[in-house]
Amino acid sequence: MEQVFTDDLTGQRIDRPGVNALLTFLRNNRNDPHVVIIDELSRFARKVPVHFELREEIRQAGGILECPSMEFKDDADSEFNEYIQASAAQYQARKNAEQTLNRMKARCFNGYWVFQPPIGYRYEKQSGHGKLLVRDEPNASIIQEALEGYASGRFDTQAEVKRFLESQPEFPKDLPNGQIRNQRVKHILVRSVYAGYLEVPNWDIPLREARHVGLISLETHQKIQDRLTGGARVPARKDINADFPLRGFVLCGDCHKPLTACWSKSKTGKRHPYYLCYNRECESHRKSIPRDRLETDFEKLLRKLGPTESVFKMARAMFKQAWNIRLGQAEERQKAIGRDIVKADRQIEQLVDRIVDSESATAVKAYEQRLAKLEKEKLVLSEKLKKGTGPKRTFEEMFELAMGFLSNPWNLWTSERLADKRTVLKLAFSDRLAYQRNEGFRTPQVSVPFEFFRNSTGKCEMARMEGEASNALFEELERWNHVLSAEENRLPDDLKQPHAPIRKGPSL
Secondary structure (H helix, E strand, C coil): CCCCCCCCCCCCCCCCHHHHHHHHHHHHCCCCCCEEECCCHHHCCCCHHHHHHHHHHHHHCCCEEEECCECCCCCHHHHHHHHHHHHHHHHHHHHHHHHHHHHHHHHHHCCCCCCCCCCCEEEEEECCCEEEEEECCCHHHHHHHHHHHHHHCCCCCHHHHHHHHHCCCCCCCCCCCCCCCHHHHHHHHHCHHHHCEEEEHHHCEEEEECCCCCCCCHHHHHHHHHHHHHCCCCCCCCCCECCECCCCCEEECCCCCECEEEEEECCCCCEEEEEEECCCCCCCECCCEEHHHHHHHHHHHHHHHCCEHHHHHHHHHHHHHHHHHHHHCHHHHHHHHHHHHHHHHHHHHHHHHHHHHCCCHHHHHHHHHHHHHHHHHHHHHHHHHHHCCCCCCCHHHHHHHHHHHHHCCHHHHCCCCHHHHHHHHHHHECCCEEEECCCEECCCCECHHHHHHHHCCCCCCCCCCCHHHHHHHHHHHHHHHHHHHHCHHHCCHHHHCCCCCCECCCCC
8 A cells, every 4th residue: 555545524525635635646656557446335425417427537636446345347237236325324424414413403402513513612511401501711711702792882882892802812813813703703793502591593492591600690681682782872982092081982063073183392392181172074174272271171060960958968977878779679570571571572472473373474574573573572471470579689789889980070080091981081071062162062962961060959858769760870870880890909098988079169
């Protein structure tokens, strides 16, 4: 035996490394014909056309094909027998593929992930399960922080998630410059597998609970999808730097395009910082605004956001009381979720009946889309029912950092870290600020907690929080606390104190 050629690729194609190497060897030794021995016909090819094409390629290259289990001849009977055996090999390959696919589908129906492990997971053999996804550290924690950060608003945009992942040395990069493709970030954000669920639309497998433990909850996953659909609130630019922390966040008051910034050199050689509008169609095009003037106006605006000491103490007591009421209403909320699940079941049953009775393909598609949405809503409700709706921590544990920021956002703005200044912009305002060049800032759109103080009287008759307004306020405070907790080790000490300094003047 002069040489052995092997292949790992499927026998359903002729373009295989081992086959190519064999044909090259035969052509280079055409003057010295070699016998090509295959141990079995099914190992030669798994498709009839490929079998006969490859056999002809070997013949033209000067090779002589032989097999211990059959004899290659040119008569009709031998050719018929060879065709039957090649067809049998093709049938066997297709049957194996179908059986493998059916087994994979069956495992998916039973809640098992059967594809390549996503980043943050690895396969581990477990008794009673076979191969099961388990956390793969440190990437599991990195992915979890990225997903929870985007759901809570700590990362306002996919670009921020991308930069966070790129900043983690252990996280695998897919570009040679150490960056990650935008599509990869989007793929991570939309995958239900990270919530402990799976769905395979191509196999008609709807969303279902998986056997592996998720990195996040299904509710958090749904928040991410809602944010992806609704868009981010406050864009974060990569080119913001410590010299111009408001760049891209402040809009031109005339055209509402983001202001840019630059350093300008005077005739004396001294450099001066400016904000300016670059929109050529704007009447304020390239009309500079001194940085000190704009940022001083912003600081005055920020100082006014915090409540007075008396109002803050009153609000804190009211927030705590409302939180304690929430604790006491957990049982009723559980019952309400149960009723919602029953209602969803009833609607699902009605939709299934409509799909069965409908003869319109368009109507069936619309019903199926609505059905998938209801199934997902039911899963979220079932997860809430299983985990319980009552808060797991005290008011102080949930909101101490948030209340510190609410009392005086100025404390965090004075930090030397650009990330802290970005956090202030992210938490204090619900939209970017418009600045009129000769007049100053227009009325800002502040976030829900500051809006609460703006709408209050500042007296003892503060508006009662009820229904959606109460939920919106607590959701925003929870978001604040999540964002601040992620940076807690680097926050200024006075922000982490239980009683941060309170502004003495009147509130907005």
